[in-house]
Amino acid sequence: MKKKYFLASLLVVVLAIAVICLILWLKPDNSSTVTSANSATNLSNSMLQAKAGSDPIANEASSNPTEAAEGLSASLQDTEIDCALEANPAGQLILNVNIRRCFEYFLTQIGEKSLGSIDQQVKQHIQHNLPASAAAQATDLWQRYLKYREAEGKLQNSGANTDPDHLQRVLDQLTQLRQQYFNPAELNALFGDEMTYNQYTIDRLSILDNKSLNAAQKAQQLKQRFAQLPPTLQKNLEDMSKLQDLRALTQQIRQKNGSKAELQQMREQLVGHEAAERLEQLDQSRANWQSRVQDYLNQRQTILASNQAPEDKQRAITALRERQFSDDAERQRAVTYEHFRDQGTNINELLQ
Known part of the structure; x- marks a missing residue:
């Protein structure tokens, strides 16, 4: 019985590691995929929509003004407030992804605290940490961000559909919605890396799904598309991206009983001759x-x-x-x- 328990535990650990590796590849630092971005926000969006009145923030804040003095919810106790808002020497708000991270940090309290209380928390934090001009800019951005999040929840979720054309439509819809609430500089600061990564993910799926290309051609296009990413994203994604592309293309070749030569050609296109030789040696060792x-x-x-x-x-x-x-x-x-x-x-x- 002990041996069977050990073996079963070993299998669970192996499967867990495989799942974690996949998740790590799909999500780079400070970024998320189209599907995960939508699903991660829909719960809090639905709660936002459920609040009564045309201006839920104003209604709740005015109905219970004493909530503004409350601390963080239980789930955020003993955490460091992830809200690094900054102003430049001229007193203007510095636009960067920290702003979105700040807003989302406070919004994680949805379900534990009312939206009016969260609104007051954010405004107090802004007032206490920014000069007047930057605080006014941040408060305005916060109000628009809330309205955007509510509207985002009404978009059709991509669900389990991973067809590249479908995902492209979802991303285009999301981009158009964001353009209604934020100017280009704000868009780039709040969502730039995420949008870039999402588009890369869709383009990658399109290349892999292109039946008019052979494996070596797909490898070449995948490598060229990766090279178009900003250096920061390339650094975060390089190893796992190559690994995932290798696995996907290797599987395609083997499913159609492709030759060793075809496999070698694909690998050389994607990772170079020396790495392809090492992979061939690994294949022999595995066999x-x-x-x-x-x-x-x-x-x-x-x-x-x-x-x-x-x-x-x-x-x-x-x-x-x-x-x-x-x-x-x-x-x-x-x-x-x-x-x-x-x-x-x-x-x-x-x-x-």
Whole structure:
């Protein structure tokens, strides 16, 4: 039972790591995808829309003015206030992504505090941390940001539809909406990196989905599109982007039974000759491991099907495992594959 519990726990950890890697790739620093941007805001947007009256902020603030003196909600206690608003030497508000981060920090209290109370908190923070002119600019921007967030919640969510054309329509709608509430400088400061990343993600999906291109051509276009990103985003995305593109294109080649030459050509286009050679060596090492595991499992199955006593079978399997694998780490992996095999799992899929 302990062994089965350990193996089950190991599988959960492996799957969790895979999911985390995927999430990390989809979300760069200070950015989010089209889908995640919409879904992450819809909950608070719906709460904003549910407030009564045509001007919910004014209505709530006037109905309970004492709420303005309250502190942060329980979920934000003992956190550092993420609201680094700045003014230049002339006393004007400095536009950057910190403004949006500040607004969203306070809006995370929706559901714990009323919108009127949050509104007063933000205004107090602005007044206490900015000179008069910059404070007026920030307050105006805050009021428009709230109206934008309410309107954003009414846009059709992309849901699970990852078709590039659909995602492009969603992004275009979102951009048009933002243009109604913010000028170009504000748009760039609040949403610039996110919009750039979202467009890159859609363009990447379009390239991968383009059936008129072979794998090497897709690799070339993906590399060229990545090079168009700003340096900061390139730094954040480079390793995971290459890894994801390699996986996607490798899968496409293998699904259509493409040749090793085609695989090598794609890799050279995407990551260069030396890296492609290292990947080829990795393929050979992986193939060797797969062969060893399959051979071991087949021999083990022969032992299990024999007429030996149970304890003799176990001794024979242990001896086989000792011969087939050189160290404890490999043997433990072999035990894991034994478990999956006994449960009816397709080992070939796990070994890919």
